[in-house]
Amino acid sequence: MVAKDAGGSAVAARAATWVSSDTTVVRVNPRGVATAWAPGRATVTAGVDGHSVAATGIREFTVGTGGSALDELGAIGANSEVRNNSARGVLKLTLWPSSYEWTFVPDPGQTFSDSGAAACHGPPGR
Numbered sequence: 001m002v003a004k005d006a007g008g009s010a011v012a013a014r015a016a017t018w019v020s021s022d023t024t025v026v027r028v029n030p031r032g033v034a035t036a037w038a039p040g041r042a043t044v045t046a047g048v049d050g051h052s053v054a055a056t057g058i059r060e061f062t063v064g065t066g067g068s069a070l071d072e073l074g075a076i077g078a079n080s081e082v083r084n085n086s087a088r089g090v091l092k093l094t095l096w097p098s099s100y101e102w103t104f105v106p107d108p109g110q111t112f113s114d115s116g117a118a119a120c121h122g123p124p125g126r
Contacts, residue, residue: 017047024079037079039118059118061102063091087112 018028025040034044039059070085089106103115 015048019045019047021045027077035077037077037081040079061091061093082114084112084114 016032018030018032020026020028020034020042021044022040022042025037025042026034026044027037028034028044032046070088073083073085076083084104087104087106087110089104089110089112092103092105094101097120099117099119101115101117104113106112
């Protein structure tokens, strides 16, 4: 991220602060990397020199991309909905104009499954 002044000119790098309004919905680390949990209302605010901007987030799917080993899962976070590191398969996402659906399709012989659907949302206040 490049900090710019009101005229659009780059300014010397300054440390930014990052704050989540609800860490059960989204957490943000000191570098500004956000980790979302279950749906909910939260605002992430970035601030530099007393100025700030805010943004809202969405549901997050974290999925492995293949390989020989299934990684260990870290500590479970608040609002984490589903976790599994014992089944291989494919996550099928279907996007509609105002909603989305997901289904985990396990490899043959695997028993883990998960699926669901949710409505899309716009920015808060709309």
